[in-house]
Amino acid sequence: MASRYDCTDSDGLLTGMRLARAALGRGELVVVPTDTVYGLAADAFSATAVQRLLDAKGRTRQSPPPVLIPGPPTLEALASDIPQQVRDLVDEFWPGGLTVILRAQPSLDWDLGETRGTVALRMPDSRIALELLQEVGPLAVSSANSTGDPAAMDVDQAEAMLGDSVTVYLDGGPLPAHEGFAASTGSTIVDATGLSTGGKLTIVRHGVIPDEDIVRVVGADLVG
Numbered sequence: 001m002a003s004r005y006d007c008t009d010s011d012g013l014l015t016g017m018r019l020a021r022a023a024l025g026r027g028e029l030v031v032v033p034t035d036t037v038y039g040l041a042a043d044a045f046s047a048t049a050v051q052r053l054l055d056a057k058g059r060t061r062q063s064p065p066p067v068l069i070p071g072p073p074t075l076e077a078l079a080s081d082i083p084q085q086v087r088d089l090v091d092e093f094w095p096g097g098l099t100v101i102l103r104a105q106p107s108l109d110w111d112l113g114e115t116r117g118t119v120a121l122r123m124p125d126s127r128i129a130l131e132l133l134q135e136v137g138p139l140a141v142s143s144a145n146s147t148g149d150p151a152a153m154d155v156d157q158a159e160a161m162l163g164d165s166v167t168v169y170l171d172g173g174p175l176p177a178h179e180g181f182a183a184s185t186g187s188t189i190v191d192a193t194g195l196s197t198g199g200k201l202t203i204v205r206h207g208v209i210p211d212e213d214i215v216r217v218v219g220a221d222l223v224g
Contacts, residue, residue, distance in 0.1 A: 004155060004169040007033075007128050016170050017132060023167040024136050029053060031144045031158045032132060033172035035125040036097050036186045036208055037151035038144040038158045039068070040166065043136070047111040050140050054113065056165035058147040064113030065142040066099050066120035066189075070133040078119055078138065080105050081196040085218045089190070092217050095125035097187040097208035103196070112140060122187055128172050143186060151186060153177075190214060200224035 005016025020030045027049040030041045040056060042049035044067050053065060069075065072090055075082065079102035086100055104119040112119070124130065133139060143151035144158035144166075152158035155171040188207035194200050202224050203211055215223050 002159065002164050002166050002169060004159070004171055007170050007172045012171075013128070016168060017128075017135070020132060020168045020170055021136055024049070024139070026167075027052070028167040029056060029162075029165060030132075031152075031155065031162065031166050031169045032129050032141070033126055033170065033175060034068070034129045034141070035095070035175075037153060037175065038155065039129070039141040040144040040158075040162065041068070041132075041139045041141045044112065044138040044140040045110045050110075050112055052165070053140060053142060056162055057142060057145070059142075061113035063147075064115045064120075065140040066122055067112070067138050068129060068133055068141045069121055069123055069138050070130055071123055074138060075102075075121055075123075078105055078108065078121060079103060081193075083192060083195040085195055085201065085222060086192045088217050089192075089214070090123075093209055093213075094123040095130065096123075097125070098122060099187045099189040099205075099207075101189065101191040101193060101204065103193055118191075118193060120189065126172075128170060132170075188214065194224070195222065 006012035024043050027046045032041050042053040081103050099120050099122040101120045145151050146161045154174040155169050186207050188209040189205035191202040191204050
């Protein structure tokens with residue numbers, strides 16, 4: 001049966017984080033607030049946990065989850081061929097609502113689904129999420145909702161959709177809508193894999209960081 005903890009209360013935060021760490025270590029699922037939407041989290045290095053995440057959302061392996069990381073140093077450990085333009089984007093928008101698709105380090109021992117050798121990485125601007133990431137390492141995290149439904153902006157919405165497929169719900173309160181975007185808008189996703197082969201960066205999903213800000217940093221001639 002799922003447990004829920006009020007992380008706006010210091011005691012609830014302490015207990016919830018401890019039990020979330022334990023649940024993730026067992027390959028179970030945790031719901032955690034981020035800076036964009038509530039996320040459904042699993043140990044990125046546990047194939048069983050990642051499959052549980054996909055099953056809970058009703059997704060196939062053709063929709064691999066992105067990976068949240070605690071900071072830029074982890075980017076170097078998980079991704080290869082990092083172009084300077086990506087480093088510039090990270091300097092500008094991390095922590096925050098930017099997800100970058102890069103080539104994954106070939107030595108990584110994980111199975112996120114049909115990634116075709118890539119990984120989508122983000123450092124969230126969320127105290128609770130970052131604290132958890134710093135303690136447990138990279139997490140496969142997708143929006144806390146059933147596929148096809150709006151992303152959860154509070155724990156009630158997440159629990160209504162995911163129920164007992166989740167072991168621990170960390171309640172950080174309702175998330176604010178981002179100016180100019182729908183309440184359930186997630187991160188802006190860019191595919192930077194083309195930059196290392198002389199191609200362009202592609203904006204895959206238009207999210208909380210406006211397209212013009214991406215163009216400003218990268219340059220219009222390198223955004224396709």
